[in-house]
Amino acid sequence: MAAHEGDSFWERQLLEEAAVPMAYRQDPLRVQGFYNARRRRLAALEPTAAHRALAQLEAAWPGDFLLVTANADDLHERAGSRALIHLFGELLKVRCTECHHAHPWAEDLDFSSCCPSCATLGQLRPHLVWYGEPPLEMERIHAALAQCTCFLALGTPGHLHPAVGFLEEVPPFARTLVLSAEPGAEPDGFQERRAGPALLRVPELVAELLAGLA
Numbered sequence: 001m002a003a004h005e006g007d008s009f010w011e012r013q014l015l016e017e018a019a020v021p022m023a024y025r026q027d028p029l030r031v032q033g034f035y036n037a038r039r040r041r042l043a044a045l046e047p048t049a050a051h052r053a054l055a056q057l058e059a060a061w062p063g064d065f066l067l068v069t070a071n072a073d074d075l076h077e078r079a080g081s082r083a084l085i086h087l088f089g090e091l092l093k094v095r096c097t098e099c100h101h102a103h104p105w106a107e108d109l110d111f112s113s114c115c116p117s118c119a120t121l122g123q124l125r126p127h128l129v130w131y132g133e134p135p136l137e138m139e140r141i142h143a144a145l146a147q148c149t150c151f152l153a154l155g156t157p158g159h160l161h162p163a164v165g166f167l168e169e170v171p172p173f174a175r176t177l178v179l180s181a182e183p184g185a186e187p188d189g190f191q192e193r194r195a196g197p198a199l200l201r202v203p204e205l206v207a208e209l210l211a212g213l214a
């Protein structure tokens with residue numbers, strides 16, 4: 001999560017993820033408002049060359065492909081990615097605490113919002129993984145890792161953290177490569193290590209992988 005200019009002190013506190021579950025218990029409307037504002041800001045964002053390159057890689061990849069992202073925005077989808085898991089949830093979904101179904105949700109959320117599945121009022125919360133809650137779709141991720149032949153870990157140190165754990169589940173014959181946004185922050189254990197801004201390095205890497213497929 002990145003802090004935005006104009007965030008109040010309280011909002012900055014919420015960006016410390018450990019604060020969210022307690023804040024939600026104490027003042028759920030205020031937490032809803034915080035995520036409503038983040039959801040609205042998505043419309044002003046556009047997919048980058050890195051998002052588009054990953055969608056291009058998925059389209060050209062000859063075998064199964066799965067993109068696991070730590071991002072909660074919808075920029076990968078808008079760039080064209082289809083086989084995609086949001087490990088920590090999605091800003092454009094809500095979940096019912098009564099029936100546990102998740103639903104697409106582009107509007108503001110408050111306690112007059114009604115669950116589309118069970119029609120309960122006031123039990124919808126952001127479909128995001130908060131501190132102390134397990135990441136999503138881990139079974140599907142474990143299954144993909146067990147048959148993985150090419151494992152790429154891309155991102156900032158915070159995003160690489162879950163990926164480094166995934167590395168241990170990749171078969172020994174798989175190609176493994178890490179691309180870190182910060183030089184010197186690449187974790188150990190990968191066959192290939194690179195560093196640099198994702199905006200430049202991800203499209204370069206994808207072009208190289210696509211050339212290797214030709």
Ligand SMILES: [Zn+2]
Pocket residue numbers: 096097098099100101115116117118119120
């Ligand atoms: Zn429900």
